[in-house]
Amino acid sequence: MADDSDEDFMDAFMDKFKTEKYDNAFNEENWEEEFERIPMFMSEAPPDDFDSQKYPELATLQAILHDEDRTPQEKAEDLKNEGNSYFKEKKYEKAIVSYSAALSMKSSDGDFKAVVFSNRAAAQFYLGNMRSALKDAMAARKLKPDHLKALIRGAQCCIELRCFAEAIKWCDMALKLHPTDKKLQELRAAADKQKRAADRDARKAKAKEKKLLAEKEALLNAIKNKGIKLLQSTQPRRGSDSDEEEDEGSSRGLSELRLDGLSSQEVTGAQVFINQEDGALYWPVLFLYPEHQQSDFISAFCENHCFSDHLAVMFGEELPPWDAEQKYHPPNLQLFFEDEQKETLFQVDPKKSLLQVLQHQRFFVKAGTPSFIVLVKDSPFCKQYLSTSKVQRL
Template sequence: MAERQIEKDVSDLAKELDEKIDKHIDSLPRKPYKGGLDPDNWREEIEKIPIFMTKPPTEEDIAASPDLQALQALKFAEDDTPEELAVSHKDDGNAHFKRKLYKRAIMAYTEGLQQKCDNVDLNTVLYTNRAAANFHLGNHRSSLNDATEAIKLKPSHVKALLRAAQCCLKLQEYTQCIQWCDKGLKIDSNDKKFLDVRAQAVKEKKTLEKDRRKKKASEKKELARLEKIMMAIKERNIRFAALPTEDGDNVDEEGPTSEEKLYEARIMAALATNHVSGASVELDEEGALSWPVRFLYPEYSQSDLIEAFHENSRFLDHFEIMFGVDESVPWDEDKVYTLENLQVYFEDIAKRELVRVNPKMTVKKVLQNERYQVVGNTPTFLILSKGSPFSDDYLKRYGR
């Protein structure tokens, strides 16, 4: 009986103490726990703890975490051999590659190669993997260089041979692509990847060569056409102004040559100049030239382009169509430009003077004037209205 009473007293005392402790804890002021996880973002915060990470950390993660920096230091310990360090960098590169972080993968593989370890197989893998990362970024030349280095170390490395072939295919270096494939097929004559790449290279090489032949034939035909036009222009003794080169020099400053060669060079340079409208000098079957001719109306800052002005046509023939009795241009609201008032001029480039043109003359006759020089492939003429205040003032600028 005495023992039971003692057990009951102890139990009651323990219960009383528990109640007092609970009351004491409940009476304590409530304060948030410092350093604890935020209940709203606990998943993101726990992901930052190295032991709980589910993805490889980025360089930004490592820079912001002392724990990761410590682990990184342990990973690349100073007492590690070059080979051990190269393996660690290779593993990092592979992790980045799987996440399609190809630039980081390239950096990791490069770090591995910079360890200069003596393991040929390891270095071959590093070059091959870096070639793959470069290939995915579209750096086909760099990828080819890495694949070539891998092959130097291990000539029978199939992955590097295939990568080199794929790069050459992208770079349109089809002959080299076929050569790389042939080396791979010597190792395995039934390798489908090499067979497919080789077949594609052969097909694209034929297409490229065909296109080049077509282009060459087209260029030859165009050159022959331009030479015929040049000869027709030379026969007419039409002069061309020197075109500035890309360096700002004139064509006749490129080197010593004959005057005739310089003249031909000026004509060919002008004929090769693309006009914004697509118009150019043409030679018809009868041996007559048609020119793209531009008329400028400075009073209204307007212009007209006659795309095919036959050399035997008169200026007046075009003006009768453009400014006839029943015709007018929308920008000439005051009807300043009338058939009776039109005056035609061209600029003497050498003397900086305006030369009056008789509108009854043909464009051929005007272009043969010893003071006229064609600029580009488009003869240009100023059209003024006789007696208008603007025209009088404009002519005074040229001393007329």
């Protein structure tokens, strides 16, 4: 048994049905004439040469009944016309399906196939499928070298694909056949202008790349000349005690370096650079506080500055919030760097400059960022931490 809500819904639906007109309904004034166009209700057959636009249902029915009697060319023509109708309605996907079906009919008419390929190229173009559109334009040009629309479409596709030199070739080829066509002339001028702009941009990019390469080489030479070693992705073998073998490995690493060992910019946003005024290197430096799993980052640590200067700033009047016990005063702190290969910690004198430490024979800059461990002297954590490693003083 239906409830009241169902009845209310049906009442509302019927009221709406009475007041709104169905979009495809017969016209009240000439419904009999429209009725006569439907094959099932015709009182008499239309002439053999009836207008298919006036009797679309009858045309469709006859096409179904007599499809086997039609030649492949006739079928292909109908499919092409169907594609054209879809194209005019901007239904480009459906147009492509119809054009493809027309081409599958294996028509022997080269000019006809050239038109279909050209039409399909246009549909592909408006969908943004430039490579497919160019492929169809090339097929049309091969079948009919003077097909103007195919030539224009091919040039347009090349421009959209930024193949400006190829677009100019299409235009030059087409203008030999259609020398007065304004569209081709405009495309030729546009392709030439954009080619010159692209060539200019390429020259600028190449010059910029050359300049950056020179700056990188100068930076690497400065690092090498100062005796600083960079740890490469291919690291020296762990456990090797041969200084001679390590020195050879370091030399090979630097000669193959380029910027592999200066990759910190991707991670930290900073990279070592040369101050052009005094020739000093400024490094991104990382301080690690393992007791609290915290860190500090200095983006430009001058190689001539001492560690104590930076510690006085970082742990001056205001200590960090994570230092609940207020232990991290500069006089209480000890600095270390780790030699991963020898599994050794080297204690750093805070009064030494960054350059002096970087020049140590066992210091290797990793990922372009020197890093140091900071501990509170004689604290329980410090004693426990140092007990697990060999420790040497610089």
